[in-house]
Amino acid sequence: MDRHRVVVVGYDDAELLDIACVTTTLDSVRVIDAAIGYDLALATPGGRPITCSSGLVLNGQAALERVRGPIGTLVVSGGLGHTGAADDERLVSHVRRLARESERVASLCTGASVLAAAGLLDGKRATTHWHFASQLAARYEKVDVDPRPIWVQDGNVYTAAGVTSALDLSLSFIEADFGPDMARWVSRAMVTYLHRPGNQAQMSMFTAAPAVDHDLVRKVTDHVSERLDADLSTESLAELARVSPRHLTRLFRTHLRQTPGRYVRQARVTAAAQLLTTTDLPVARVAARCGFASAEALRQAFTREYGIAPSQYRSVSSTSG
Template identity: 55%
Template sequence: MDDRRRVVIVAYENAQILDVACPSGALDVANRYGAAPPYTIELSTPDGRTAGTSAGIGLGPGRRLAAVTGRLDTLVVVGGLGAETAAQDRQLLAQVRRLAGRSRRVASVCTGAYVLAAAGLLDHRRVTTHWGHGSRLAERHPAVAVDPAPLFIRDGNVYTSAGVTSALDLTLSLIEDDHGPTLARAVARELVTYLHRTADQAQISMFLAAPPPGERLVRDLTGYIAGHLADDLSPRALAERAGISTRHLTRLFTAHLGTTPARAVRAARAEAAAHLLRSSGLPVAAVARRCGLGSAETLRTTLLRHYGVAGDALRRMPDMPRARVPAQRQTPRHGRHNDT
């Protein structure tokens, strides 16, 4: 009897190539580092033919969905520009439902959640998807509890993940569940990932949630904050640096970052402190000083507020928990981002 962990990745026309590459690549590396039992990776498409991707590179040919039989360990449905069209394909949905019933666990990457939701596999579950599609998914499927903030969510045996590269975080988590943290970390190192991020870490970092390009003043100030965490970053100091009033500073931050200057500074300091604790051997007091938090006690209370754990506990954890960073107020093409 074959004891391999059989993983079937479902793609379709206009899929996102990274949604396939991240999980398949990570599982391949896990096999090369001694995963036992190893993974077998199969690509399946609705008709068994090559599926085009938005990058212009074809995937496949894969096995026809209807031809996939037997037990599966993991069923993965990818996302991409074609996800909403795929979610209207009744035959594809019927096959996804059938294969889900044969799988130990089911996962979606990014907008692949549209397909799982349309197949009825996400009803009454807490799920996530790409931050720009959370509202749209929730509107289409009111029985689904959509949380667009985390990188990935597990609800029972169903896993949903955020946009694109969060598929790597999800797959590393699956590898850790299957084979333990040592193998997962070895795979992460081989793939040159900065961190194996935990499920509930926010999709958008404080340092990536930049204001629109036209708002140069706010963009410059957020860059200054990130590079001068130990300096005086009070609203008054920031306003003086920008040559504006503190009231106008607050209006700008609220309009373009969805938070006040003081809260933005606290979130930036908390995130930087968390990363230093996870990636360096610096004493807690030194981390606190470097990040502008003053003392180990202030760092402790800050991390408790933002992460729910203290510094020493965070350092011992295999992954970072989710940071409650301020959300960027932006209206993407397919919905509003709300990761608060």
């Protein structure tokens, strides 16, 4: 028997889909081949039942305080209760302890808050659900928060955007533990596409930075969104704002946590993604409308941002019919 031990940490107001997505995906290995698979356990404070965000109740299978290593994979679920969990010193201390006894450590969605509170993300690149990324970055300044990918690996620590991206992360674990053929079989069993690479973006127009209160920065970002095919160099934007390029960069870093150049590139790629999925425009036309010098320039920028080429993105995401 080739079994891999997985402990999932749950707490009140955890997201049921985070827990179920990873456990169901991993358990599919056992269903396909009974000789291998994962030993799964939900660990909760005191081993008590937890009430998920949906109101459904899950019974704990182990008391978090009594769990001992070695552990193959430690997974911290996300959910609306993540702030309370991150503020619970006992829970955080046990996560920190178990992380030392685990081959790999992972968080789903806002579970990254718990890993961050335990110091497990200090100096590491991490992701979380796009809606909570700025909150995580503001509270834990030692964490390099990237809201774009669906999951991130930094050493033996994995962070995922949550909900369905937990499936992608789980498939990557299956591939590492039992090979690509098993991962493909599980993908078929789950009736899903072959798993997306971690550097693929969360594929949401909502990952764009929210509106900011600073009038000057908002003026510049509005100009960018309305004139993507114009000259949007930092120098040009600074002239529009009547400040120096250095001062504009400082303002963008303060209010948007990125440089003007990075903001422009992301805005252009995001707009291109929207056009690719809602129109039949040729890729070259999409590139021109969004301010790219050529289709190749769009391809390179798009691949860096989403992990796949524009044509492939269109084939799996198009709503234009």
